[in-house]
Amino acid sequence: MARPSDTKTRIQAVARELFMEQGVQNTSLKQISDRLGITKPALYYHFESREALVRSILQPLLDDLDTFTATLAPGDARRLLEDCFELMWRHREVLVMLLHDPGTMLGLDLVERVWEWRKRLTALLLGPSPSAAARIHATVAIGGMSDCVVEHASLPFEEVRAAAVAAALAALQS
Template identity: 75%
Template sequence: MVKPSDTRTRIQAVARELFLEQGVQNTSLKQISDRLGITKPALYYHFDSRDDLVRSIIQPLMDDLEAFVAGREPGDVRRLLEDYFDLIWRHREVIVAVLHTPAVLVELNLMDRMWEWRKRLTTLLLGPTPTTVAQIHATVALGGMSDCVVEHAILPFEEVKAAAVEAALTVLAI
Protein backbone atom coordinates (compact mmCIF):
# COMPACT_ATOMS: atom_id res chain seq x y z
CA MET A 1 0.00 0.00 0.00
CA VAL A 2 1.28 3.49 -0.92
CA LYS A 3 1.60 5.92 1.97
CA PRO A 4 0.10 9.40 1.53
CA SER A 5 3.57 10.93 1.84
CA ASP A 6 4.76 8.69 -1.02
CA THR A 7 1.88 9.90 -3.17
CA ARG A 8 2.61 13.51 -2.23
CA THR A 9 6.25 13.03 -3.27
CA ARG A 10 5.19 11.40 -6.55
CA ILE A 11 2.82 14.28 -7.27
CA GLN A 12 5.61 16.78 -6.69
CA ALA A 13 8.01 14.81 -8.91
CA VAL A 14 5.53 14.63 -11.80
CA ALA A 15 4.62 18.30 -11.37
CA ARG A 16 8.34 19.23 -11.54
CA GLU A 17 8.71 17.18 -14.75
CA LEU A 18 5.72 18.88 -16.35
CA PHE A 19 6.82 22.32 -15.17
CA LEU A 20 10.20 21.75 -16.85
CA GLU A 21 8.58 20.42 -20.03
CA GLN A 22 5.87 23.04 -20.52
CA GLY A 23 6.19 25.69 -17.83
CA VAL A 24 4.37 26.21 -14.56
CA GLN A 25 1.54 28.28 -16.00
CA ASN A 26 0.90 25.79 -18.80
CA THR A 27 0.60 22.81 -16.47
CA SER A 28 -2.81 21.93 -15.09
CA LEU A 29 -3.69 19.74 -12.14
CA LYS A 30 -5.55 17.50 -14.58
CA GLN A 31 -2.36 16.92 -16.58
CA ILE A 32 -0.53 16.03 -13.37
CA SER A 33 -3.24 13.68 -12.15
CA ASP A 34 -3.54 12.06 -15.61
CA ARG A 35 0.19 11.38 -15.80
CA LEU A 36 0.09 9.86 -12.31
CA GLY A 37 -3.02 7.82 -13.05
CA ILE A 38 -4.91 9.30 -10.11
CA THR A 39 -8.04 11.39 -9.94
CA LYS A 40 -7.99 15.14 -9.48
CA PRO A 41 -9.78 14.76 -6.12
CA ALA A 42 -6.98 12.42 -5.01
CA LEU A 43 -4.50 15.15 -5.91
CA TYR A 44 -6.55 17.67 -3.92
CA TYR A 45 -6.31 15.34 -0.93
CA HIS A 46 -2.57 16.11 -0.84
CA PHE A 47 -2.60 19.73 -2.03
CA ASP A 48 -5.34 22.28 -1.37
CA SER A 49 -4.74 24.07 -4.67
CA ARG A 50 -2.42 24.36 -7.63
CA ASP A 51 -0.67 27.24 -5.84
CA ASP A 52 -0.19 24.99 -2.81
CA LEU A 53 1.47 22.37 -5.02
CA VAL A 54 3.70 24.93 -6.77
CA ARG A 55 4.66 26.48 -3.43
CA SER A 56 5.56 23.04 -2.03
CA ILE A 57 8.03 22.62 -4.88
CA ILE A 58 9.58 26.09 -4.59
CA GLN A 59 9.55 26.27 -0.78
CA PRO A 60 12.59 24.01 -0.16
CA LEU A 61 14.70 26.31 -2.37
CA MET A 62 13.41 29.37 -0.52
CA ASP A 63 14.02 27.77 2.87
CA ASP A 64 17.55 26.70 1.91
CA LEU A 65 18.40 30.16 0.56
CA GLU A 66 17.12 31.86 3.69
CA ALA A 67 18.93 29.42 5.98
CA PHE A 68 22.08 29.90 3.92
CA VAL A 69 22.20 33.68 4.42
CA ALA A 70 20.90 33.56 7.98
CA GLY A 71 23.61 31.18 9.14
CA ARG A 72 26.56 33.00 7.57
CA GLU A 73 28.98 35.62 8.72
CA PRO A 74 31.02 37.81 6.37
CA GLY A 75 34.36 36.26 5.64
CA ASP A 76 35.83 33.97 3.03
CA VAL A 77 34.14 35.12 -0.21
CA ARG A 78 35.41 32.16 -2.25
CA ARG A 79 33.92 29.72 0.28
CA LEU A 80 30.66 31.66 0.33
CA LEU A 81 30.42 31.50 -3.48
CA GLU A 82 31.35 27.80 -3.53
CA ASP A 83 28.69 26.99 -0.94
CA TYR A 84 26.16 29.15 -2.78
CA PHE A 85 26.90 27.30 -6.02
CA ASP A 86 26.39 23.95 -4.25
CA LEU A 87 23.00 25.14 -3.00
CA ILE A 88 21.72 26.40 -6.35
CA TRP A 89 23.04 23.31 -8.16
CA ARG A 90 20.95 21.11 -5.83
CA HIS A 91 17.86 23.14 -6.72
CA ARG A 92 18.60 23.65 -10.42
CA GLU A 93 15.36 22.03 -11.64
CA VAL A 94 13.28 24.41 -9.54
CA ILE A 95 15.39 27.35 -10.68
CA VAL A 96 14.81 26.36 -14.32
CA ALA A 97 11.06 26.10 -13.73
CA VAL A 98 10.99 29.51 -12.04
CA LEU A 99 13.08 31.09 -14.80
CA HIS A 100 10.58 29.81 -17.37
CA THR A 101 7.76 31.45 -15.43
CA PRO A 102 9.14 34.13 -13.09
CA ALA A 103 5.62 35.50 -12.56
CA VAL A 104 4.97 32.48 -10.35
CA LEU A 105 7.08 34.15 -7.64
CA VAL A 106 4.79 37.17 -7.76
CA GLU A 107 1.64 35.02 -7.80
CA LEU A 108 2.80 33.16 -4.70
CA ASN A 109 3.99 36.32 -2.94
CA LEU A 110 7.58 35.05 -2.86
CA MET A 111 9.29 37.86 -4.77
CA ASP A 112 9.95 39.99 -1.68
CA ARG A 113 11.55 37.02 0.06
CA MET A 114 13.76 36.41 -2.99
CA TRP A 115 14.94 40.03 -3.02
CA GLU A 116 15.55 39.97 0.73
CA TRP A 117 17.83 36.91 0.67
CA ARG A 118 19.63 38.36 -2.38
CA LYS A 119 20.28 41.60 -0.46
CA ARG A 120 21.57 39.67 2.54
CA LEU A 121 23.82 37.58 0.30
CA THR A 122 25.18 40.74 -1.32
CA THR A 123 25.88 42.20 2.13
CA LEU A 124 27.76 39.03 3.08
CA LEU A 125 29.86 39.40 -0.07
CA LEU A 126 30.47 43.15 0.05
CA GLY A 127 29.78 44.41 3.55
CA PRO A 128 27.01 46.71 4.79
CA THR A 129 27.70 49.78 2.60
CA PRO A 130 28.84 48.67 -0.86
CA THR A 131 29.22 51.13 -3.69
CA THR A 132 26.73 51.07 -6.54
CA VAL A 133 29.41 49.62 -8.82
CA ALA A 134 30.14 46.82 -6.31
CA GLN A 135 26.41 46.05 -6.07
CA ILE A 136 26.19 45.80 -9.86
CA HIS A 137 29.19 43.46 -9.86
CA ALA A 138 27.51 41.30 -7.22
CA THR A 139 24.33 41.16 -9.32
CA VAL A 140 26.33 40.02 -12.34
CA ALA A 141 28.33 37.51 -10.27
CA LEU A 142 25.33 35.91 -8.54
CA GLY A 143 23.11 36.01 -11.60
CA GLY A 144 25.90 34.55 -13.71
CA MET A 145 26.34 31.67 -11.29
CA SER A 146 22.62 30.94 -11.48
CA ASP A 147 22.77 31.07 -15.27
CA CYS A 148 25.67 28.59 -15.26
CA VAL A 149 23.63 26.15 -13.17
CA VAL A 150 20.84 26.32 -15.72
CA GLU A 151 22.79 26.46 -18.97
CA HIS A 152 25.55 24.00 -18.12
CA ALA A 153 23.71 21.45 -15.99
CA ILE A 154 24.71 18.59 -18.30
CA LEU A 155 28.41 19.24 -17.75
CA PRO A 156 30.31 17.76 -14.79
CA PHE A 157 29.44 19.54 -11.56
CA GLU A 158 33.04 20.25 -10.49
CA GLU A 159 33.91 21.73 -13.89
CA VAL A 160 30.95 24.10 -13.86
CA LYS A 161 31.45 25.01 -10.21
CA ALA A 162 35.14 25.85 -10.62
CA ALA A 163 34.55 28.03 -13.68
CA ALA A 164 31.48 29.76 -12.22
CA VAL A 165 33.16 30.56 -8.90
CA GLU A 166 36.28 31.89 -10.65
CA ALA A 167 34.15 34.05 -12.96
CA ALA A 168 32.18 35.40 -9.99
CA LEU A 169 35.40 36.25 -8.13
CA THR A 170 36.72 38.00 -11.24
CA VAL A 171 33.54 40.05 -11.62
CA LEU A 172 33.70 40.97 -7.95
CA ALA A 173 37.38 41.91 -8.47
CA ILE A 174 38.44 39.64 -5.62
Protein backbone atom coordinates in the same frame (compact mmCIF):
# COMPACT_ATOMS: atom_id res chain seq x y z
CA MET B 1 -1.15 0.27 -2.16
CA ALA B 2 1.20 3.29 -2.18
CA ARG B 3 1.68 5.13 1.08
CA PRO B 4 0.37 8.73 1.03
CA SER B 5 3.90 10.13 1.30
CA ASP B 6 4.93 8.05 -1.73
CA THR B 7 1.97 9.36 -3.68
CA LYS B 8 2.69 12.91 -2.58
CA THR B 9 6.31 12.57 -3.71
CA ARG B 10 5.20 11.09 -7.05
CA ILE B 11 2.74 13.97 -7.55
CA GLN B 12 5.50 16.50 -6.86
CA ALA B 13 7.90 14.77 -9.26
CA VAL B 14 5.38 14.66 -12.11
CA ALA B 15 4.26 18.22 -11.43
CA ARG B 16 7.86 19.45 -11.44
CA GLU B 17 8.43 17.68 -14.75
CA LEU B 18 5.31 19.18 -16.35
CA PHE B 19 6.00 22.63 -14.88
CA MET B 20 9.49 22.53 -16.43
CA GLU B 21 8.11 21.39 -19.79
CA GLN B 22 5.19 23.78 -20.16
CA GLY B 23 5.22 26.23 -17.26
CA VAL B 24 3.20 26.36 -14.08
CA GLN B 25 0.36 28.41 -15.51
CA ASN B 26 -0.02 26.07 -18.50
CA THR B 27 -0.19 22.92 -16.39
CA SER B 28 -3.49 21.81 -14.96
CA LEU B 29 -4.03 19.49 -12.03
CA LYS B 30 -5.93 17.24 -14.45
CA GLN B 31 -2.80 16.89 -16.62
CA ILE B 32 -0.81 15.93 -13.54
CA SER B 33 -3.39 13.41 -12.34
CA ASP B 34 -3.74 11.94 -15.85
CA ARG B 35 0.02 11.44 -16.18
CA LEU B 36 0.07 9.75 -12.78
CA GLY B 37 -2.95 7.60 -13.53
CA ILE B 38 -4.83 8.84 -10.49
CA THR B 39 -8.08 10.74 -10.16
CA LYS B 40 -8.15 14.48 -9.69
CA PRO B 41 -9.86 14.05 -6.27
CA ALA B 42 -6.94 11.80 -5.24
CA LEU B 43 -4.57 14.61 -6.15
CA TYR B 44 -6.70 17.08 -4.18
CA TYR B 45 -6.40 14.76 -1.18
CA HIS B 46 -2.67 15.59 -1.10
CA PHE B 47 -2.73 19.18 -2.41
CA GLU B 48 -5.74 21.46 -2.09
CA SER B 49 -4.73 23.57 -5.11
CA ARG B 50 -2.10 24.05 -7.79
CA GLU B 51 -0.66 26.86 -5.65
CA ALA B 52 -0.28 24.49 -2.69
CA LEU B 53 1.46 21.97 -4.95
CA VAL B 54 3.81 24.64 -6.35
CA ARG B 55 4.58 25.89 -2.84
CA SER B 56 5.40 22.35 -1.72
CA ILE B 57 7.90 22.06 -4.57
CA LEU B 58 9.44 25.46 -3.82
CA GLN B 59 9.49 25.06 -0.03
CA PRO B 60 12.79 23.15 0.23
CA LEU B 61 14.51 25.91 -1.76
CA LEU B 62 12.92 28.61 0.39
CA ASP B 63 13.86 26.79 3.59
CA ASP B 64 17.45 26.43 2.40
CA LEU B 65 17.60 30.11 1.40
CA ASP B 66 16.26 31.16 4.80
CA THR B 67 18.77 28.95 6.62
CA PHE B 68 21.61 30.07 4.36
CA THR B 69 20.92 33.77 4.83
CA ALA B 70 20.35 33.39 8.57
CA THR B 71 23.71 31.71 9.04
CA LEU B 72 25.77 33.84 6.67
CA ALA B 73 28.66 35.67 8.25
CA PRO B 74 31.31 37.91 6.75
CA GLY B 75 34.20 35.85 5.56
CA ASP B 76 36.05 34.53 2.61
CA ALA B 77 34.31 35.57 -0.62
CA ARG B 78 35.30 32.32 -2.34
CA ARG B 79 33.68 30.24 0.43
CA LEU B 80 30.51 32.36 0.40
CA LEU B 81 30.22 32.01 -3.37
CA GLU B 82 30.92 28.26 -3.28
CA ASP B 83 28.25 27.77 -0.62
CA CYS B 84 25.82 29.91 -2.62
CA PHE B 85 26.57 27.92 -5.78
CA GLU B 86 26.05 24.61 -3.99
CA LEU B 87 22.67 25.76 -2.68
CA MET B 88 21.56 26.81 -6.15
CA TRP B 89 22.88 23.58 -7.71
CA ARG B 90 20.92 21.50 -5.20
CA HIS B 91 17.73 23.25 -6.34
CA ARG B 92 18.52 23.66 -10.04
CA GLU B 93 15.34 21.92 -11.22
CA VAL B 94 13.22 24.38 -9.25
CA LEU B 95 15.27 27.29 -10.61
CA VAL B 96 14.68 26.03 -14.15
CA MET B 97 10.98 25.70 -13.37
CA LEU B 98 10.87 29.31 -12.15
CA LEU B 99 12.74 30.57 -15.21
CA HIS B 100 10.24 28.86 -17.50
CA ASP B 101 7.41 30.60 -15.69
CA PRO B 102 8.67 33.71 -13.85
CA GLY B 103 5.10 34.79 -13.14
CA THR B 104 5.07 32.04 -10.53
CA MET B 105 7.46 34.07 -8.40
CA LEU B 106 5.11 37.03 -8.51
CA GLY B 107 2.04 34.95 -7.80
CA LEU B 108 3.64 33.39 -4.73
CA ASP B 109 5.26 36.59 -3.42
CA LEU B 110 8.77 35.20 -3.84
CA VAL B 111 10.39 38.18 -5.51
CA GLU B 112 10.90 40.12 -2.28
CA ARG B 113 12.40 37.09 -0.53
CA VAL B 114 14.88 36.54 -3.34
CA TRP B 115 15.86 40.24 -3.41
CA GLU B 116 16.43 40.24 0.36
CA TRP B 117 18.57 37.12 0.08
CA ARG B 118 20.68 38.66 -2.69
CA LYS B 119 21.05 41.95 -0.78
CA ARG B 120 22.27 40.08 2.30
CA LEU B 121 24.79 38.07 0.29
CA THR B 122 25.97 41.22 -1.51
CA ALA B 123 26.46 43.05 1.79
CA LEU B 124 28.55 40.18 3.13
CA LEU B 125 30.64 40.04 -0.01
CA LEU B 126 31.23 43.80 -0.20
CA GLY B 127 31.04 45.11 3.35
CA PRO B 128 29.38 48.35 4.44
CA SER B 129 28.81 51.22 2.00
CA PRO B 130 29.99 49.65 -1.26
CA SER B 131 30.13 51.80 -4.36
CA ALA B 132 27.51 51.50 -7.06
CA ALA B 133 30.12 49.85 -9.30
CA ALA B 134 30.89 47.24 -6.63
CA ARG B 135 27.16 46.47 -6.20
CA ILE B 136 26.84 46.05 -9.96
CA HIS B 137 29.79 43.65 -9.98
CA ALA B 138 28.17 41.65 -7.17
CA THR B 139 24.93 41.51 -9.16
CA VAL B 140 26.85 40.13 -12.14
CA ALA B 141 28.70 37.65 -9.91
CA ILE B 142 25.61 36.26 -8.16
CA GLY B 143 23.36 36.38 -11.21
CA GLY B 144 26.03 34.82 -13.40
CA MET B 145 26.46 31.91 -11.01
CA SER B 146 22.71 31.38 -10.96
CA ASP B 147 22.63 31.38 -14.75
CA CYS B 148 25.48 28.84 -14.86
CA VAL B 149 23.54 26.49 -12.58
CA VAL B 150 20.60 26.53 -14.97
CA GLU B 151 22.40 26.68 -18.30
CA HIS B 152 25.09 24.11 -17.54
CA ALA B 153 23.15 21.69 -15.31
CA SER B 154 24.08 18.75 -17.55
CA LEU B 155 27.81 19.21 -16.91
CA PRO B 156 29.62 17.80 -13.87
CA PHE B 157 29.04 19.77 -10.67
CA GLU B 158 32.74 20.32 -9.87
CA GLU B 159 33.47 21.62 -13.36
CA VAL B 160 30.60 24.10 -13.33
CA ARG B 161 31.24 25.21 -9.74
CA ALA B 162 34.95 25.82 -10.32
CA ALA B 163 34.37 27.92 -13.45
CA ALA B 164 31.32 29.77 -12.11
CA VAL B 165 32.93 30.69 -8.78
CA ALA B 166 36.14 31.78 -10.53
CA ALA B 167 34.11 33.99 -12.88
CA ALA B 168 32.12 35.41 -9.96
CA LEU B 169 35.31 36.24 -8.07
CA ALA B 170 36.72 37.89 -11.20
CA ALA B 171 33.57 39.99 -11.54
CA LEU B 172 33.90 41.10 -7.92
CA GLN B 173 37.55 42.06 -8.43
CA SER B 174 36.98 44.08 -11.61
